[in-house]
Amino acid sequence: MDLSTDYLREKLQRDLEADHVEVEDTTPNRCAFSFRVLVVSSKFEGKPLLQRHRLVNDSLSEELPHIHAFEQKTLTPE
Template structure:
């Protein structure tokens, strides 16, 4: 399986019903070995940071087997709006 930023974005949008997803390939030469993601979803409401990260990890279980480094930021729409206005 070749993991791409678009594939990760589409899967998170669909499975976590995310309202916004940003995916950046941070690996040298953009070789899809390292990714940084921002996921904004209503499903994160009332969940701890660990629970949110587990939701993302579960969603991308097969993809994470192919990725060497994965950084994620998970926020609710309210938290995201607050961060954007700062």
């Protein structure tokens, strides 16, 4: 499974029609795959934090079981 920052960035951008996506690989500090992401998408407008995070988790549903730690920040374009 490809768990590169580029792969995750492209997948989130495509699935969430994101205006901006940043993916940071924080694996060197941990024992297994770990990432920190920032996603800016108009799909988050009017949604509470939990629903925003669910959209991200749904997008990465195949990848998340292979990721040890996953931090996310979800924002609207405003």
